[in-house]
Amino acid sequence: MCVVSREDIFRVRMFKDRGYSRRLCGSCKAYYWSRVERPNCGDTPCTDYYFDEVPIRSPPLSPSEARERFLKFFQDRGHEVVDPYPVVARWREDIYLTIASIAVFQPHVTKMIVPPPANPLVIAQPCIRLEDLGSVGYTLGRHLTNFIMGGHHAFNYPDKYVYFTDETVELAVEFFTKYIGAPEEELSLKESWWEGGGNAGPCFEVSVGGLEVATLVFMMYDVADGRYIEMPLKIVDTGYGIERIAWLTQKTPTAFHAVYGDLVGKYHKVLGVKEPPESLLRAVFKRSGRLDLRDPEQFRLLKRSAGLELDMPKEEVSKYLDGAVMVYNALDHVKTALLMLSDGVVPSNSGEGYLARLVLRKVFRILSRLGVSVDTVLELFDLQTKAWRSLYPRLSSSEDYVHQVVELEYKRFQELIGRAPSIVKRYLSKGGPGLSLDEYVELYESHGLPPELVAEVLSKLGYPAQVPREFYAALASRRVRAPIKKAEAPVVPREFYEKVEGLPPTRRLFHEDPYMREFEARVVAVVGDYVVLDRTAFYPEGGGQKPDRGRIVSGDRVYEVVDVQKVGDVVIHKVRPPPYEIRVGQEVRGEVDWDVRYSHMRHHTATHVLLGVLRKIYGDHVWQAGAEKERVKGRLDVTHFKAPTAEELKLIEREVNRVINEARPVVFKEVPKYEAEKVYGFRLYQGGVPLEPVVRVVEVEGVDAEACYGTHLRNTAEVGGFKLINVEKIQDGVVRFEYVAGPQLVEYASKLEDEIRSAEKLVGGRLLEKLPRLLKEAEELKRALSQYREFYKSVLVNSIEGSKEVVSEGCAVSVVLSELPDEELVTRVLRDYTRERPEAIVVVASGDERRSRIEVSEGVEASARVDAVDLVDRLSRAIGGRGGGKREHAILVLERSLRDLDVSEIRRVVLDRVRELCSRR
RNA sequence: GGGCCGGUAGCUCAGCCUGGAAGAGCGCUCGGUUGGCAUCCGAGAGGUCCCGGGUUCAAAUCCCGGCCGGUCCA
Numbered sequence: 001m002c003v004v005s006r007e008d009i010f011r012v013r014m015f016k017d018r019g020y021s022r023r024l025c026g027s028c029k030a031y032y033w034s035r036v037e038r039p040n041c042g043d044t045p046c047t048d049y050y051f052d053e054v055p056i057r058s059p060p061l062s063p064s065e066a067r068e069r070f071l072k073f074f075q076d077r078g079h080e081v082v083d084p085y086p087v088v089a090r091w092r093e094d095i096y097l098t099i100a101s102i103a104v105f106q107p108h109v110t111k112m113i114v115p116p117p118a119n120p121l122v123i124a125q126p127c128i129r130l131e132d133l134g135s136v137g138y139t140l141g142r143h144l145t146n147f148i149m150g151g152h153h154a155f156n157y158p159d160k161y162v163y164f165t166d167e168t169v170e171l172a173v174e175f176f177t178k179y180i181g182a183p184e185e186e187l188s189l190k191e192s193w194w195e196g197g198g199n200a201g202p203c204f205e206v207s208v209g210g211l212e213v214a215t216l217v218f219m220m221y222d223v224a225d226g227r228y229i230e231m232p233l234k235i236v237d238t239g240y241g242i243e244r245i246a247w248l249t250q251k252t253p254t255a256f257h258a259v260y261g262d263l264v265g266k267y268h269k270v271l272g273v274k275e276p277p278e279s280l281l282r283a284v285f286k287r288s289g290r291l292d293l294r295d296p297e298q299f300r301l302l303k304r305s306a307g308l309e310l311d312m313p314k315e316e317v318s319k320y321l322d323g324a325v326m327v328y329n330a331l332d333h334v335k336t337a338l339l340m341l342s343d344g345v346v347p348s349n350s351g352e353g354y355l356a357r358l359v360l361r362k363v364f365r366i367l368s369r370l371g372v373s374v375d376t377v378l379e380l381f382d383l384q385t386k387a388w389r390s391l392y393p394r395l396s397s398s399e400d401y402v403h404q405v406v407e408l409e410y411k412r413f414q415e416l417i418g419r420a421p422s423i424v425k426r427y428l429s430k431g432g433p434g435l436s437l438d439e440y441v442e443l444y445e446s447h448g449l450p451p452e453l454v455a456e457v458l459s460k461l462g463y464p465a466q467v468p469r470e471f472y473a474a475l476a477s478r479r480v481r482a483p484i485k486k487a488e489a490p491v492v493p494r495e496f497y498e499k500v501e502g503l504p505p506t507r508r509l510f511h512e513d514p515y516m517r518e519f520e521a522r523v524v525a526v527v528g529d530y531v532v533l534d535r536t537a538f539y540p541e542g543g544g545q546k547p548d549r550g551r552i553v554s555g556d557r558v559y560e561v562v563d564v565q566k567v568g569d570v571v572i573h574k575v576r577p578p579p580y581e582i583r584v585g586q587e588v589r590g591e592v593d594w595d596v597r598y599s600h601m602r603h604h605t606a607t608h609v610l611l612g613v614l615r616k617i618y619g620d621h622v623w624q625a626g627a628e629k630e631r632v633k634g635r636l637d638v639t640h641f642k643a644p645t646a647e648e649l650k651l652i653e654r655e656v657n658r659v660i661n662e663a664r665p666v667v668f669k670e671v672p673k674y675e676a677e678k679v680y681g682f683r684l685y686q687g688g689v690p691l692e693p694v695v696r697v698v699e700v701e702g703v704d705a706e707a708c709y710g711t712h713l714r715n716t717a718e719v720g721g722f723k724l725i726n727v728e729k730i731q732d733g734v735v736r737f738e739y740v741a742g743p744q745l746v747e748y749a750s751k752l753e754d755e756i757r758s759a760e761k762l763v764g765g766r767l768l769e770k771l772p773r774l775l776k777e778a779e780e781l782k783r784a785l786s787q788y789r790e791f792y793k794s795v796l797v798n799s800i801e802g803s804k805e806v807v808s809e810g811c812a813v814s815v816v817l818s819e820l821p822d823e824e825l826v827t828r829v830l831r832d833y834t835r836e837r838p839e840a841i842v843v844v845a846s847g848d849e850r851r852s853r854i855e856v857s858e859g860v861e862a863s864a865r866v867d868a869v870d871l872v873d874r875l876s877r878a879i880g881g882r883g884g885g886k887r888e889h890a891i892l893v894l895e896r897s898l899r900d901l902d903v904s905e906i907r908r909v910v911l912d913r914v915r916e917l918c919s920r921r
Numbered sequence: 922g923g924g925c926c927g928g929u930a931g932c933u934c935a936g937c938c939u940g941g942a943a944g945a946g947c948g949c950u951c952g953g954u955u956g957g958c959a960u961c962c963g964a965g966a967g968g969u970c971c972c973g974g975g976u977u978c979a980a981a982u983c984c985c986g987g988c989c990g991g992u993c994c995a
Contacts, residue, residue, distance in 0.1 A: 442926075857942080
């Protein structure tokens with residue numbers, strides 16, 4: 001595991017200068033550095049919290065003051081302040097949420113594709129981590145799902161050194177001792193190892209008075225297949241807990257008091273929960289640092305020991321603390337949900353949308369236990385919006401969206417709760433008394449019913465109910481890690497890929513002039529069916545835009561271009577016939593199929609306009625979730641929480657066409673990545689984040705701006721018109737729009753016309769006139785049919801009556817032949833007949849030229865003596881056929897014409913058997 | 922992206938395990954009863970058992986594929 005001499009890394013110059021020594025913690029056996037001898041490493045769980053007793057010179061700081069101080073300290077020491085990124089990590093494929101400040105720079109900076117925005121830099125990054133969702137509250141604030149990570153980062157390139165371990169530790173110590181004013185004797189730096197996001201390195205965990213306040217990571221390795229490969233880039237990756245710093249300076253009994261201030265009191269009031277006395281919180285505070293929630297008993301023990309200390313009855317302690325934990329949860333979760341929603345996450349059943357729903361459901365569960373209304377839920381969100389608006393300005397613009405979504409999600413949650421009794425009942429009737437452990441687990445995993453709720457439902461239904469102790473263990477044991485990535489089928493064969501990769505980048509004429517239809521180029525390589533040119537106007541598939549078609553002409557030879565793809569920066573053209581005659585170095589002419597390309601451009605520009613319009617109408621939570629631009633139509637999937645109404649669709653069409661009529665210019669420009677982000681924000685990255693130092697921004701003036709590498713029109717007027725042809729919700733939280741533009745509108749309309757005309761040909765007249773008449777006619781026919789059926793029923797019943805032969809008391813046999821091949825009718829008549837006549841045994845043969853069917857039906861009494869299946873068996877032996885059934889009803893099918901059946905033989909076989917069974921006693 | 926659960930009358934669901942006659946309650950229509958409280962009694966209408974394929978003499982039921990909804994997880 002250990003790849004370098006760790007001690008060398010950790011032995012920074014300051015330790016010697018200022019008299020720090022390396023010591024071994026007697027409790028956790030880790031090495032730590034401090035100026036004075038200590039009983040342990042100074043970090044929980046080896047010690048209790050005691051930072052409330054440590055003298056801190058700094059005045060009490062709110063989180064936002066702590067954030068300012070942190071940024072200023074590092075700014076004053078040569079760090080440039082960088083704006084935080086969103087909490088939703090849209091630029092990353094491997095994580096949904098921003099879990100640390102370094103996540104902002106992965107992978108583009110850490111993989112040395114893009115230089116950092118500044119070096120060194122400092123950032124106060126809001127982060128969300130949901131791993132501890134279940135622990136929040138109990139530890140009085142050691143676990144939070146949202147926090148601000150203050151990070152100062154230095155990126156040391158092989159040819160440019162900034163600073164590393166020595167300076168990092170000096171900065172941290174100076175910050176905490178001089179700036180925050182903690183006594184240096186109370187500082188402890190524990191040696192540790194950090195790993196995450198594919199990188200690893202040694203680190204120091206810095207604590208004051210038992211509270212870990214910062215982690216200083218020296219990122220040095222890439223982790224691949226469990227091996228550590230030294231990175232050319234050495235990164236200082238620090239994480240200062242801004243909330244922890246606020247807590248340290250305020251010394252409140254819980255971090256929630258330090259972070260949320262007077263919101264704590266307000267939440268207690270709104271939720272009708274009594275605040276615990278400070279003495280109780282202080283008693284818990286001491287012990288909470290050691291609390292390990294993996295053992296569910298620990299919180300109970302903690303409550304008991306706190307109660308003993310204060311001489312408070314344990315019921316009272318429980319009441320206070322259980323209530324407070326709920327309030328703390330609500331504070332934390334509401335803020336986390338708020339941050340996610342205001343970043344535009346749409347709750348759904350997968351992806352980051354699920355994480356938002358997870359948080360919302362967790363807080364709803366608590367709130368519904370406290371019996372609050374939707375209005376109260378919204379009030380809780382509003383209180384936090386007000387409190388955090390200055391720190392997160394986007395909270396203001398997302399207020400409407402948050403309201404709509406929270407209300408909708410709360411409604412859905414209540415529907416789920418409402419379904420609970422009927423679902424639980426279904427499981428109860430499945431057999432076995434009560435519910436098994438597996439059934440509890442299934443109720444949770446398949447139906448979202450937490451065990452506590454199930455138990456509640458059970459006891460309301462009068463069943464003994466207790467959540468199985470092993471429930472959470474059983475749940476955890478089912479969690480299997482699934483691979484996150486799926487292997488995509490390569491469009492280009494691998495062997496071509498390798499051959500093409502090393503070639504120089506292809507000059508992209510389609511970017512320089514999207515209207516270029518013909519060009520001259522030189523052949524750079526021929527690989528299999530693929531031709532590589534030094535320059536091309538053929539657009540390779542990408543960004544949802546389909547590849548171009550056209551021709552490559554070499555002398556008098558013409559090759560059809562059937563596919564265009566890109567391999568890195570190289571564009572390859574698949575041609576037919578195979579390019580056996582084409583030689584490297586040869587000059588060729590390219591001709592782009594303009595009809596196809598121009599349609600792609602119209603649909604592509606229309607897509608940008610549509611997205612801009614949708615964001616304007618619905619809000620910034622509308623994000624592109626997928627798109628495709630073909631010749632015949634365009635398709636755009638976006639995130640939104642409900643299917644659009646008919647009126648909304650009309651409005652959308654009108655707005656898009658308005659933008660088209662305004663003939664807005666469409667411009668593209670190359671902008672350095674960080675500058676583009678500053679100017680346009682993250683909405684740029686609708687189609688994903690390009691790993692480039694410079695991004696190509698396509699802007700439809702006043703409507704939309706996106707990083708995009710497709711080909712676009714000069715002007716929205718060229719789109720020529722826009723019509724939605726299909727809109728549907730394709731999954732929870734995603735709506736699909738399909739549309740046509742330009743001449744495709746005519747194609748679409750004439751296709752519709754053709755369909756209508758064919759339909760009119762079929763019905764023989766105008767649809768709107770003819771259809772009502774046809775429907776009425778069908779209705780009349782149906783009525784006539786049922787009258788005929790009614791009539792034939794009585795005919796059949798008469799003939800059954802007529803052929804009746806009483807064998808004994810409670811046994812009367814009828815055997816008849818029905819000429820009408822209406823099996824359903826026969827069955828119904830038989831059923832009605834035998835239901836009223838318990839003694840009846842009725843045999844009806846029906847069918848057509850190819851197949852016949854003998855149906856046997858019996859009344860209750862008759863079936864007690866004669867088994868219909870037995871009769872059918874005997875018949876089958878006598879006349880063939882196969883079949884079976886139940887005691888009171890059976891069927892025999894013969895692959896013979898009804899005409900060939902000998903009714904008298906059937907009658908003989910049946911009567912023989914019935915006589916045998918019925919006259920026996 | 923994956924696992925699990927579900928899709929049957931307008932609604933809520935039973936039937937599916939173990940293949941053999943499509944059901945209940947509510948709602949609706951009609952008739953009677955009733956001052957009202959989910960009044961009571963009787964009659965009736967209402968079905969692509971999600972779709973497609975397979976197995977079988979026979980599929981709501983078993984098997985395969987798909988669609989839709991729910992839910993948990995990544």
